[in-house]
Amino acid sequence: MRPMMRPIATLIALMLAVSVHAEDAPSSVPDTQELGEVTNLPLPRFVSLKAQEANVRRGPSTDYRIDWVFTRRDMPLQVTAEHGHWRRVIDRDGMGGWVHYIMLSGSRTVIIDEMTPLFSMPDEDATQEAQLESGVVARIRECNVDWCKLSAGGFTGWSPKTNLWGVGETELID
Known part of the structure; x- marks a missing residue:
């Protein structure tokens, strides 16, 4: 829910x-x-x-x-x-x-809602760096309107906000 x-x-x-x-x-x-x-x-x-x-x-x-x-x-x-x-x-x-x-x-984290790739850039055509499973907790590095840069398990990359819980839909984080 x-x-x-x-x-x-x-x-x-x-x-x-x-x-x-x-x-x-x-x-x-x-x-x-x-x-x-x-x-x-x-x-x-x-x-x-x-x-x-x-x-x-x-x-x-x-x-x-x-x-x-x-x-x-x-x-x-x-x-x-x-x-x-x-x-x-x-x-x-x-x-x-x-x-x-x-x-x-105040350290910001998100939980992955469903299996999601981490991309090298905030673009679905970018190189995929890793795949995060549902339930993984990742640390937020930054967020723009549609994407967040995350780190988890030694990997860092960008994920669409639609698969994340712990950040507002339009929230920006530097």
Whole structure:
């Protein structure tokens, strides 16, 4: 299951937003973008899991029960809300809960939705460098409107955004 589609206003705001390289980094976003009340960063936004394991709680404190544990370092997550030191996150299946912010990183990653080639350039006619299987987590090096330059398993190359979860449809990353 994929996350729900964003409203058009959010997509336009994401096109204009400056990419964020750290969870607490300042950001310049249009007035139409919703901002987190704690960090003043755009909501929703993508981050990655910094820790090997992170408790996912029902609410934003240790008083709430743990519903499950994320166990995949660098897994991309989407922050949908903030409360104090807690961030409400969802994974690519829309499952989530509240995670302490220290468990998250601004380092951007994506998860491959289906088998996808890595090309030497952002062009389907370019040389194919590697083939990434569904479920692989790759680090984002940069993204233009339609393509992202990724690295995974010692390979680096360009992949169309259509096969990736963890980057906005029109998001630009330098």
